[in-house]
Amino acid sequence: MPEGQKPNGVIRFGVFEFDRASGDLRKDGKARPRLQGQPLDVLLQLLERPGEIITREELRQRLWPADTFVDFDHSLNTAVNKLREALEDSASNPRFIQTLPRRGYRFIAPVAQADPHEFPAGASGAAAGESAAGAPRASLLSDAQELPGVARGTARLLFSLIQFLYLGIYIAALARLRLIDAFLTDRTSYAALLLAVLIATATVGVAVRLYLLAAAIFGYRGLARQFLRLFPAIFPLDEAWALSPFLLLDRIGIGLVMAMTAALLFLPFSERSILLMGERGAQSTSRF
CATH class of the missing domain: 1.10.10.10 (Winged helix-like DNA-binding domain superfamily/Winged helix DNA-binding domain)
Structure with missing residues (x-):
């Protein structure tokens, strides 16, 4: 040529x-x-x-x-x-x-x-x-070029901690189904439906978080790309579970419930940004 x-x-x-x-x-x-x-x-x-x-x-x-x-x-x-x-x-x-x-x-x-x-x-x-x-x-969401870079190991550690947090929420809910059923029954006529949705989404959530946790721990090279593909499906699940602190309303009060809910609402965006920052950091430290 x-x-x-x-x-x-x-x-x-x-x-x-x-x-x-x-x-x-x-x-x-x-x-x-x-x-x-x-x-x-x-x-x-x-x-x-x-x-x-x-x-x-x-x-x-x-x-x-x-x-x-x-x-x-x-x-x-x-x-x-x-x-x-x-x-x-x-x-x-x-x-x-x-x-x-x-x-x-x-x-x-x-x-x-x-x-x-x-x-x-x-x-x-x-x-x-x-x-x-x-x-x-x-889009309101940032891309890797707009974010500061961090070491990929740091990003994956923070991402793994978030997965442990979600696993804890799902498992705690599944372990207290009787208490949750009683809480919902006292407040709504749709208690059975809500409980079924809770069980189904928690079960799916456990599987998803175990996959992401394993990918982060074992250094799956396509983690950030795969998470971005899963994000549209994971995001509604995470936002729904951001309301889970309301199940503790009788114990911790409305103020703490609102604070916890606000943090959980933001957490999916944090996951995404953390992984992109890790990718950005890897690009910035590339050597030939």
Whole structure:
């Protein structure tokens, strides 16, 4: 292929879609800032031979003509670092770009041809970058680029503690079903229905929390990505259980009940942010 020429076609890897002709990048169908310059050239060369090692010398020949004087190692590391940031990848725990010390890089994610009709031609990455910089966000939830980075181990420890908290709430409720039944019967005619919902959601909650706890403890590399996928389903469950302190109303009073409920209402957002901060921290400390 002649130097500088970019192959046509849209390809998909992970949650990303990439138009090799224009450099447009989309994540989960949403436009991201367009890749340009050396990061774009690095990605193009990696995608030409996915699963194979692209040596540093091959990248040097692709990125810089023979008569160019440049700090090659620093410039290449900078280009790969920018590419990893665009793909929300990490050198220490790669999902897309694997570093082979002193040799080069390898694109390790499965690559598939995407339907070009699913990739709107008018939604350019440049426009997406301008939108991200100057327009209000469509979502109130933060993404990894907006959050400070923390050590991944710290993030997973905090995330695990939250899972233990939820497990404690579910198990305590299941262990006191007779008391809860009596509490509900005194206050509503729907006590049987509410008790059945409580048992069902607590049982599901225990299974979900055990899975997330195991993933955090054993260092499952896709934890943050998997949690984001589960978040729309977990969120309503957590918000419903945020009302559980009202079951203790007779014992602790309305003030403490309201305070506990407010904290539990916020907790699902904390889980999400903690994991994203861990991913951000891993990206910031990446070394080549």
